[in-house]
Amino acid sequence: MLQEYTTILAPIDGSSESELAFRKAIEVSxxxxxxxxxxxxxxxxxxxxxxxxxxxxxxxxxxxxxxxxDEYEKIAKDAGLTSIETRIEYGSPKVMIGKDLPDQYNIDLIMIGATGLNAVERLFIGSVSEYVIRHSPCDVMVVRTDLENKKVK
Structure with missing residues (x-):
């Protein structure tokens, strides 16, 4: 039997990396x-x-x-999704995405954009995607490519 995901989390922050992950999350959903x-x-x-x-x-x-x-929700609806929920939360993005939201919503896949941080920034503040990969109770897909699986410059 193939793995079927029932609840997918697409965390967005306004970056191009999170936009790529969001677009792929629509298709996987x-x-x-x-x-x-x-x-x-x-x-x-x-x-x-x-x-x-x-x-x-x-x-x-x-x-x-x-x-x-509202814009992201409209994009998802226009793409044909009917089961969509938007959440605005407050706190540490790492913890909310990696632990709290997956537990609260029984999420089985997180589709997150790759970090745009350089090595020094990752050393001091850490990468959200890195934290999520290490601590999430569910599958995590770090998206680095567009819908045609081509690397974006």
């Missing part, structure tokens, strides 16, 4: 008749600002994130 969960994690460490500015700054991040998520 269609082939498996799986639910697609599109998630964006707002890194709470990144939105800490000097006192007095948190409200406006955070509100703008949330507004832009909702617009982005």
């Amino acid at each position: 269609k082939r498996n008749n799986a639910k697609l969960i599109i998630a964006h994690i707002i890194d709470t460490r990144a939105i800490q600002t000097p006192s007095g500015f948190e409200g406006d700054f955070t509100d703008e991040i949330i507004r832009q994130t909702k617009i982005m998520m």
